[in-house]
Amino acid sequence: MVQVSESSEQVQNAVRLWHEHRHAPFPSSLRGAECGGMDLVLLDADTAGCxxxxxxxxxxxxxxxIRILQSCIEDLDRVVPEITEPAGTQYYQRLRRLALLVSRTLPRAE
Known part of the structure; x- marks a missing residue:
């Protein structure tokens, strides 16, 4: 159950993207795949968990x-341009947008 109390446009966009992400199938061609040395399933799970x-x-x-999410965003920045399969690109671009929306609401971890 989603319990975010703020009703800002940023939060609403994050909730909408989360709903889309949860209902999107993981691209089967990327199951078990690595990109730039990063396990894509693990990157998805870590980002989604945050x-x-x-x-x-x-x-x-x-x-x-916060630190994990920041690391995930850095990894997504490296990985997304390397994904060539259209469904995978769309999936990870949405995940990156979602992570960025969330991170903009948080203090920066040093």
Missing amino acids: VLTWLNNGGTLDLKR
């Missing part, structure tokens, strides 16, 4: 998860 925690915690993350 987003779900943010949604369930009313739009907040602890410092550890």
Whole structure:
């Protein structure tokens, strides 16, 4: 259950993208694939876990998860341009947009 209390446009966009992401099938051609040395399933799971925690915690993350999300965004920045399969590109571009929306609501972890 999503428990974000803010109703900002940013939060609404994140909730919409999360709904889309949850209902999108993982691209079968990327199952077990690595891109730039990054396991794509793990990158998806780590990013989605941070987003779900943010949604369930009313739009907040602890410092550890902020750092994980920042790392995921850096990994997505490297990986997305290397994915050539259209469904995979769309899937990971949406995941990156979602992670960026969430990160903009958080303090930067140093």
